[in-house]
Each structure stands twice: as structure tokens, then as C-alpha cells.
Amino acid sequence: MSGSVRRTTMPSIEIVAKEAGVSTATAGRALGGYGSVSRKSREAVLAAAERLGYRPNSLARSMITGLTHTLGVLVPDIENPFFSRALRGIADAAHERGWEVLLVNTDEDLALERKALSVLTERRVDGLVVAPTDVADRDALQAVVDAGIPVVLLDRRVPGLEADTVGIDNRAAAKDATERLLKLGHRSVALLTGGDEKLRPKLSRPGLRGVERLAATTVGARAAGYRDALVEAGIEPRPELVSAEGFRREDAAAATRRLLALPDPPTAILALDSLLALGVLQALRGLGLRCPVDVSLVAFDDADWAEAISPPLSVVAQPIYELGAEAGRLLLDRVQGSDKRFTHRRLPTRFIERESATSR
Amino acid sequence: MSGSVRRTTMPSIEIVAKEAGVSTATAGRALGGYGSVSRKSREAVLAAAERLGYRPNSLARSMITGLTHTLGVLVPDIENPFFSRALRGIADAAHERGWEVLLVNTDEDLALERKALSVLTERRVDGLVVAPTDVADRDALQAVVDAGIPVVLLDRRVPGLEADTVGIDNRAAAKDATERLLKLGHRSVALLTGGDEKLRPKLSRPGLRGVERLAATTVGARAAGYRDALVEAGIEPRPELVSAEGFRREDAAAATRRLLALPDPPTAILALDSLLALGVLQALRGLGLRCPVDVSLVAFDDADWAEAISPPLSVVAQPIYELGAEAGRLLLDRVQGSDKRFTHRRLPTRFIERESATSR
DNA sequence: CCACAGATTGAGAACGTTCTCACCCAAGTG
DNA sequence: CACTTGGGTGAGAACGTTCTCAATCTGTGG
Structure with a gap:
């Protein structure tokens, strides 16, 4: 234990009891409000406590009560x-x-x-x-x-x-969001997971059992939902449209630039959190592209700015x-x-x- | 104390000591790393602790050390x-x-x-x-x-x-921000404080001593700085341009609409935090006005979205x-x-x- | 072999509560 | 009057550590 020991001068129950002329047991009962105490004793104790500025020590209490x-x-x-x-x-x-x-x-x-x-x-x-x-x-x-x-x-x-x-239900929520983009006519939808680079191969090409194992993590479950929607719509998932290149805004911006430079670039992006969405918007601005006319964007989480910016962001709101x-x-x-x-x-x-x- | 008492089964130093065949004092020394203990004792104690899954109780320690x-x-x-x-x-x-x-x-x-x-x-x-x-x-x-x-x-x-x-230095920071707006040619600059309605009359018409007293609070100091800049530039502060109508985004939006409906509306707004700035942006969108061509905006705090939105927001960044x-x-x-x-x-x-x- | 310094040890106090238990006493009951 | 009842009380244990202190052990130098 480094540092000097500071000894506060807070009075203990014993001091209060002495001041009030009763035993510590009685003082404890009066202060703690348990057991039975005569009106006279209680008043004497409470007055003494007030006078001395007594504050109970919850450490000692916890030792006893176990809570x-x-x-x-x-x-x-x-x-x-x-x-x-x-x-x-x-x-x-x-x-x-x-x-x-x-x-x-x-x-x-x-x-x-x-x-x-x-x-x-x-x-x-x-x-x-x-x-x-x-x-x-x-x-x-x-x-x-x-x-x-x-x-x-x-x-x-x-x-x-x-x-x-x-x-x-991350999987269902991501599936729903993806489906909405598909319904709007988008055929190539990118996914920004924010996850770690190590995750990427697993996300983009999970084996049959792989999808199930993936679904254990939040990012994994959402990736699985995204996949579900594509597969059900009869669209072959394209690994290069799934990005796991870091969770910072700059990472998302870089990922967006990469995605939009592809020969067959995505027309919509699903970002798994709102910080990533900011990165997308920033990248679009930099590229001179506009949302939603050039690229549609949907993100997880209803950030306070989501409604106030231009264009207001469509989101998957979690409670x-x-x-x-x-x-x-x-x-x-x-x-x-x-x-x-x-x-x-x-x-x-x-x-x-x-x-x-x-x-x- | 409500609720039932949960009694955990974590072993105390005494149990560990018994298991190791030494006194609690020695066990305490071995575990706490203070005093002096023979190699043999220490090893016995540590092994016993490991075996029993001993975790020191920091409550008891705090009782003694006073920290x-x-x-x-x-x-x-x-x-x-x-x-x-x-x-x-x-x-x-x-x-x-x-x-x-x-x-x-x-x-x-x-x-x-x-x-x-x-x-x-x-x-x-x-x-x-x-x-x-x-x-x-x-x-x-x-x-x-x-x-x-x-x-x-x-x-x-x-x-x-x-x-x-x-x-x-809230006063200086607000003064600086206001001065920058004035230098850009704005003559009527509004202030969104986010403070309480009660504060408003004090903010807009502080007496001579009032300004000093105001400066004690954060909002007050910033209001004083705003005032300083106006006065130094020879502009008479207009009370109706100082708004203290609540700190939520909707409050700021409403305040903005009120300000822009004035006969002589402000051409620039200084918002004392970033949430208020969002309210301003939202109101502008609703009114079909654009920032910065119709109204300039400067806010306190460099939120993560400040750089990513359109237009990127000029801000007073605090460390x-x-x-x-x-x-x-x-x-x-x-x-x-x-x-x-x-x-x-x-x-x-x-x-x-x-x-x-x-x-x- | 003796004296002595220093390391090692254990008994027990201390921290400030709550809890257990026996005791006292006044008020009722038969 | 003896006998119960129950509110009120205080002594002391308990919680799990750290700290104090005296006692014991170890090895060294003379």
C-alpha cells in the first residue's frame, strides 16, 4: 500500500454512545433503526450523533451483513x-x-x-x-x-x-435492416462490421457450422443476419463487400473508400454502429458523393445526431x-x-x- | 437491510493459515507481501491459498488501513x-x-x-x-x-x-468564439446557453456586479465572455438574442425557431454545447434554411460527429x-x-x- | 560454549459495525 | 403473592484483515 495513511477524525458508534450515556449496542440500535430502543435513549443518541457529526461506516457494516x-x-x-x-x-x-x-x-x-x-x-x-x-x-x-x-x-x-x-436479437435485426435495403432495390449491399481484421475471413466465408459459431458474438450474429437476408433473396454474398477493418471513424472512412473503388461498388451500406456511420458520411463527403442519391446508408443505434443531420439517418434503434x-x-x-x-x-x-x- | 443475506463461501486468511500450518499473522504476511516470511512458509501459504481459491477481502483491509x-x-x-x-x-x-x-x-x-x-x-x-x-x-x-x-x-x-x-477559461473561450463571428462580419449574434429559464433575465441584463457573480458558473462565465466581445466591438447586447430555454435538443430547436422569427433575426448563433448545436441544425433543416449560407453556427465541444456532418462544424474544443x-x-x-x-x-x-x- | 544481532513467528489487539444472549424491570395474570 | 410477558439494555462475540509486540530460532564472532 503506497502513500501515507490519512486518519480521519470521524467518530465511531462507541464515541456517540459514550456521549449519549448508553452502550454501543443501544446506540447501534438507535442509529440503525433495528431492535427496540426507548424513546429517551433514541433521542439522546440521535442528538449526540448530530452534535458529533457521526456518519456510519458502511465498510464495517458490510463486514457483518455480507452485503x-x-x-x-x-x-x-x-x-x-x-x-x-x-x-x-x-x-x-x-x-x-x-x-x-x-x-x-x-x-x-x-x-x-x-x-x-x-x-x-x-x-x-x-x-x-x-x-x-x-x-x-x-x-x-x-x-x-x-x-x-x-x-x-x-x-x-x-x-x-x-x-x-x-x-x-442481433441476427434478426440485421436481417431486417438488410431486407429493407434489398426491398429498395439494392442488389449489392456492403456490411461495415467494425470488427477486427482477424474476424474478416470468418465473417465473409463461414462454413456451415461456422455461421452458428459466429452467431455467438454480437458482430457475428449481425453478420449472420445480413447473410441470411442475402441468401433468402437469392443473392450470392460477396466477401469483398464485408468489411472488418477497425471500429474507429477513420477506419470506417477508409473502408468506405475501398468499397466504393471496387469495380462493382455497393449502392447501399449497412454500418453496425453509429460511429462507423459517421466514417461513411465523412468518406462520402470527401469523394463528392451524396447520401442517399449516390449511396444509401443504414446504421445500428439511434445516436442523438442521427435525426439532426442531413440527411437524417435511417437506423436500427436498440432500447x-x-x-x-x-x-x-x-x-x-x-x-x-x-x-x-x-x-x-x-x-x-x-x-x-x-x-x-x-x-x- | 432488506433482502436475504447471501453468505459466500470464500475462505478467510485463517482457513488458509490452518491449511498451511502457520499462524494467521504469518499467512497474512505471506499473502500481503509485508513483513518477513521464510521461503518455506511463504510457499506453503501461497500453495494453500491457491488450492482453496483464496481472495483477500478488501473491506477488512480498508478497515485497518483507513484507505x-x-x-x-x-x-x-x-x-x-x-x-x-x-x-x-x-x-x-x-x-x-x-x-x-x-x-x-x-x-x-x-x-x-x-x-x-x-x-x-x-x-x-x-x-x-x-x-x-x-x-x-x-x-x-x-x-x-x-x-x-x-x-x-x-x-x-x-x-x-x-x-x-x-x-x-470559459469567459475567454466564449469571448474568442464570439469575436471570430464578429470578425466575419456578423453584427447580430445569438447565444444559446441551454441554461434554465430562470437564468435568462440574469444573463441578458446583468448589473455591474451581476456579471461578476454570474461568472462563477460555467454558463454564466460564457455568457459574460459573449457580452465582453460584443461590448468591446461596440455592439449593444440585445437581450432577446440570449436564449436559456432548456438544454435538450428540442429546446434548442424551438429557441432557434423563435430567434429566426424575430424582426431582426441573428445571422450567427453560438451554442454552448454540442447537443444544442444539433437542435439548431435540426431547426434550420425544418425551416428550409442552410448553414452556413443563411445562418452561421459555432458550438462548444468537438463531438465525434462535428467533423463528419455537412457542413463540418466549427467548434471550441475543450481538452x-x-x-x-x-x-x-x-x-x-x-x-x-x-x-x-x-x-x-x-x-x-x-x-x-x-x-x-x-x-x- | 556464550553472547548477540537479525530473521521469523504467533498471540492478541484493533478497525466499526451488527448480532446473540442473558439480564433487568415494569406491567399484567392467575 | 408468585409467575409470566416482553420491552429495554449491555457485555461480548463476530466479520477478516493489518499491526504491535514479545518470544523463539538461526547463525556468527569471540
Whole structure:
């Protein structure tokens, strides 16, 4: 432990008891509101506490009760609007029932995620909401569960883990979005996954079983849905139209330029999150092309700017806040002793048609 | 305490010690890495710990050391990109030195802020980063400081509070932005503050001393800077061009429509945050007006979409991440015993000229 | 062999709560 | 009057660590 120890001067229950002329047991009862205390004692204790500026020490309380009233929350990137909105939902659900939130950014880094799980376990959080990194460490998560800390997974799933999950039906949502583009007459639709380059070959040419395995991750499930729509429409998926070249805006811009330079360029693009959509728009501007007249665009997530820009963006809106709130509620139910079977809750998405996708 | 008590089965140091055949004191030394332990004992203890899946209980540790290694963070709205980015800075600074972050959303609600301060005090956080609500409760904050918990204020200041503060020079930044619009030939520049309706009369007609008092809040300081620029340019400020009609996008859109319906409408608008700018853009679209040919626009904060939309938005960029990181570092310095005088750090802003503001 | 420094060890206190348990006492009951 | 009932009370254990301190062990130099 580095650093000098700061010793605060906050009075303990014992001091308050002495001041009030009663035992610590009675003072504890008066302050904690349990057991039975005479009116006289209670008033004496409360007055003494007020006078001394007594604040209960919740650490000591937690030692006894075995509850920290703290929920750990692990997200890859708090700056991502998806996670900050979901976090809001989690925090609200927690506060509503008297819990606080200990937040850790994992930065999409597996080592950090493992470290965080370890730290939060030592802090004895009552439960954990985890939005796992794409390659989440099943064993590390299972170890937490085995230690008696319930876990709820948000957005992404981890096969084989004993935990509740909350998310959307990614495959269906992506399929629906793709179908809408196809219905508008687009025959060559590109997919911007934002995923890692390593993922790309798997996304574009999954084997028969490959598609199923893919569907475990969020990106994978959406890619599978995109594929589903193409196949059902009798269109042969073209690997070069599936891009997994990074999740930053610049990556998406570069990917867009590459796509539009193809001999047979796409006439529509499906972006798997709103940051990627920004990259597309930026690239189009740079190329002197216009949306939707030259290229149609549909994105996941209804960012606050989606409605305000020109053209207003057509999006697949997820109930992000509700996802977080539901995860929080589910977790607190477990913490408070629910022994129900693990549930996997899929909340409905909503396609919001604006002006960025038109018929060809 | 509501809910049933979950009793985890995690082994304590005592169990580990027994398994290893040593005393709890020795086991503690071996596990904690303090004091001196023979190689043989240490190995026995570590092996036993591994076997039993021992995880130290940081609550018990905190009881003894007086340090929770936890920083409390109070923000009005975690969904606001400003705060989520600043939070990222705080969290990174904290993690770097081995601290965790307990996050509370105050929702711009004074009662919630007070409640949160109380809860975090009881949790014995080692320090607090607070982005106070506009009408922050000085006394509640001072009580925390008096209880021995150092506080660092982020973005907004609270006059008379014994705390470090980190932010930008709001008055100068707003003055600079306004001057740039004036230099482009605009003579009637509107200001969208996003503040509360109650604030408006104060903003538009501050008395001589009023300006000084105003400058204490972020919105107030920026309004003062806007005024400074006008006055220096010899332009009489027009109260009806200063809008404080709410901080949501729709509020800004409505305000814009009102402004442009004036007999002598503004030719340029300065929006005090990026969400308000979105409202302006949305209103312009609705009115069939174009930016910048019909109305110029400059906003605070370089949102991710600012560069990608049409036209790319000219902005006053704050070093948001650095503000958070600096607040975190300053706080940890205090926690670890720095007794320096309170500092008020102003980080530099940067005007990014893009295409939303042109000469008239 | 003895004295001594330094490493190693364990008993037990401490942190600030909640919980268990026995005890006291006043008020009722037969 | 003896006997129960139950609210009110305080002593002390418990939670799981770290810290203090005295005791024991080890090896070294004389």
C-alpha cells in the first residue's frame, strides 16, 4: 500500500454512545433503526450523533451483513454512447433499490478485464454486470460466478457461462435492416462490421457450422443476419463487400473508400454502429458523393445526431437504456436471492425510417 | 437491510493459515507481501491459498488501513459526452495508481447530489471528483471536506469551497468564439446557453456586479465572455438574442425557431454545447434554411460527429479527457498527502475552424 | 560454549459495525 | 403473592484483515 495513511477524525458508534450515556449496542440500535430502543435513549443518541457529526461506516457494516450494496459494472468503453446509455440504465436500476455502482473500463483489453474481475471480487461486490470483450475469458467469468457473485451479461453473450444475459436479437435485426435495403432495390449491399481484421475471413466465408459459431458474438450474429437476408433473396454474398477493418471513424472512412473503388461498388451500406456511420458520411463527403442519391446508408443505434443531420439517418434503434435497466434489475433479483433458471432476455429493436436510404 | 443475506463461501486468511500450518499473522504476511516470511512458509501459504481459491477481502483491509482505494465521482449526466469523456480521464488516472471509481449520476438534481455526497461519505471514499449542479450546495460539499475527504471540482466552480478545481477559461473561450463571428462580419449574434429559464433575465441584463457573480458558473462565465466581445466591438447586447430555454435538443430547436422569427433575426448563433448545436441544425433543416449560407453556427465541444456532418462544424474544443485526468491526478495527490495550496487549473481550449461559420 | 544481532513467528489487539444472549424491570395474570 | 410477558439494555462475540509486540530460532564472532 503506497502513500501515507490519512486518519480521519470521524467518530465511531462507541464515541456517540459514550456521549449519549448508553452502550454501543443501544446506540447501534438507535442509529440503525433495528431492535427496540426507548424513546429517551433514541433521542439522546440521535442528538449526540448530530452534535458529533457521526456518519456510519458502511465498510464495517458490510463486514457483518455480507452485503456491500455495490454492483460492479464492466464495460469496454464508457465513451461509447451505447455503453454510457446502458450504464445509465444500470445505475438508475441500482439506485432505485439502494445500490451503488463501481465502474471499470476494460478498454477491449482481455488482460484488463481479467484484472478488473479480480479486483471487483476482492471488493466483494454483490453482483456484476459485464459487457464482455469480444474474446471474453469464459473461465475468468466462471470463476467469479463460482465465488458466489452473480453475473449478468449485457449485449454480448459468452457461451457456456452460468449467467443471465440481456440483449437484442442481433441476427434478426440485421436481417431486417438488410431486407429493407434489398426491398429498395439494392442488389449489392456492403456490411461495415467494425470488427477486427482477424474476424474478416470468418465473417465473409463461414462454413456451415461456422455461421452458428459466429452467431455467438454480437458482430457475428449481425453478420449472420445480413447473410441470411442475402441468401433468402437469392443473392450470392460477396466477401469483398464485408468489411472488418477497425471500429474507429477513420477506419470506417477508409473502408468506405475501398468499397466504393471496387469495380462493382455497393449502392447501399449497412454500418453496425453509429460511429462507423459517421466514417461513411465523412468518406462520402470527401469523394463528392451524396447520401442517399449516390449511396444509401443504414446504421445500428439511434445516436442523438442521427435525426439532426442531413440527411437524417435511417437506423436500427436498440432500447439501450432499457437493456441496462433490465440487466440491473435482473442482477439485483439474483443478489436478493432469486433462484430462477438463467434467463436470456431479448428486447425488441425498432427500425426508424428517415431519409438516408432510398430506392435505387 | 432488506433482502436475504447471501453468505459466500470464500475462505478467510485463517482457513488458509490452518491449511498451511502457520499462524494467521504469518499467512497474512505471506499473502500481503509485508513483513518477513521464510521461503518455506511463504510457499506453503501461497500453495494453500491457491488450492482453496483464496481472495483477500478488501473491506477488512480498508478497515485497518483507513484507505478504500476508491474515488467517488459525481456527474450530472453520464450520458452527456462531456462527462463520459471526462469520466474516462478520471478513471484512467485512478487505475494508473491503483484506485477504483464509484460513480453516481446526480441528474442535475440537488437533492440527489446531497444524497450522493452522504452515501459516498459513509462509504469512506478517499476523495471525490464533483461536477456540481449549477446551483450546487456549498455547505453539503464543505461538510464532506470537513469530514476529511478531499474534493476536486470539475468544470464548474463553487465559490468559497475549500477544494481544487479543474476547468477551462470559459469567459475567454466564449469571448474568442464570439469575436471570430464578429470578425466575419456578423453584427447580430445569438447565444444559446441551454441554461434554465430562470437564468435568462440574469444573463441578458446583468448589473455591474451581476456579471461578476454570474461568472462563477460555467454558463454564466460564457455568457459574460459573449457580452465582453460584443461590448468591446461596440455592439449593444440585445437581450432577446440570449436564449436559456432548456438544454435538450428540442429546446434548442424551438429557441432557434423563435430567434429566426424575430424582426431582426441573428445571422450567427453560438451554442454552448454540442447537443444544442444539433437542435439548431435540426431547426434550420425544418425551416428550409442552410448553414452556413443563411445562418452561421459555432458550438462548444468537438463531438465525434462535428467533423463528419455537412457542413463540418466549427467548434471550441475543450481538452475534456485531460480535464478529467488532471482532476483525478490532483485528487490522488491530495489523498496521498499533498498539503499544497488549493490550485485552480485552467486548461487551454482550441478553436477548430471548419465550415459552419462564414463571412456575411 | 556464550553472547548477540537479525530473521521469523504467533498471540492478541484493533478497525466499526451488527448480532446473540442473558439480564433487568415494569406491567399484567392467575 | 408468585409467575409470566416482553420491552429495554449491555457485555461480548463476530466479520477478516493489518499491526504491535514479545518470544523463539538461526547463525556468527569471540
